[in-house]
Amino acid sequence: MEDKIWNRLKSLDSSDLKLVHYYMLDVELKYSDIENLYKNFIEKYYFDYRVKEKIFSDNETDKVSLKLSLFEPVFATFLQTLFEDSVRTFNDDMLLFYLKDKDEALILYKSFSELKDIPEIRLPHYCYYIRNIDTIKELNKQFRYNENLCMINCSKN
Numbered sequence: 001m002e003d004k005i006w007n008r009l010k011s012l013d014s015s016d017l018k019l020v021h022y023y024m025l026d027v028e029l030k031y032s033d034i035e036n037l038y039k040n041f042i043e044k045y046y047f048d049y050r051v052k053e054k055i056f057s058d059n060e061t062d063k064v065s066l067k068l069s070l071f072e073p074v075f076a077t078f079l080q081t082l083f084e085d086s087v088r089t090f091n092d093d094m095l096l097f098y099l100k101d102k103d104e105a106l107i108l109y110k111s112f113s114e115l116k117d118i119p120e121i122r123l124p125h126y127c128y129y130i131r132n133i134d135t136i137k138e139l140n141k142q143f144r145y146n147e148n149l150c151m152i153n154c155s156k157n
Helices: 002-010 031-046 060-071 073-088 113-117 133-141
Strands: 017-023 092-099 105-110 125-130 149-156
Touching: 017 073, 031 060, 031 073, 031 092, 031 105, 031 125, 060 073, 073 092, 073 105, 073 149, 105 133
Parallel strands: none
Antiparallel strands: 017 149, 092 105, 092 149, 105 125
16 A cells, blocks of 8 residues: 555646745644644544543643644644645645655655555555655755745645
């Protein structure tokens, strides 16, 4: 299955590019934070997640969400918009996050087309880490000033 997804990702070209954005974040952010925020968003979107008595449940994802909302509100809003756009379309959608000077990048990938080849019932969302040295070097070269996060969004029919 993973090979099929990687082949689909490799088929992306510049015409599929929707966004390339660099940020200078003032708070520490890890790939696991982004991945957990995405998984949390997916759960709420698909499973009619009911808000309990407390808005803040004191889990790690809520702490990251609160930290971003307080100290990086523009980024937090932008991230939510990216997640919303990704789940609302039927197109294959890729969100790549790269933290400056790291050895890997996070890909959040959504593809309904891959579901037909999976025997179990599951959502069309996948999280991958890429460690291709050439890709990482190229991403690192693009940073300017004090930027420390690169986000790339591609969408394909």
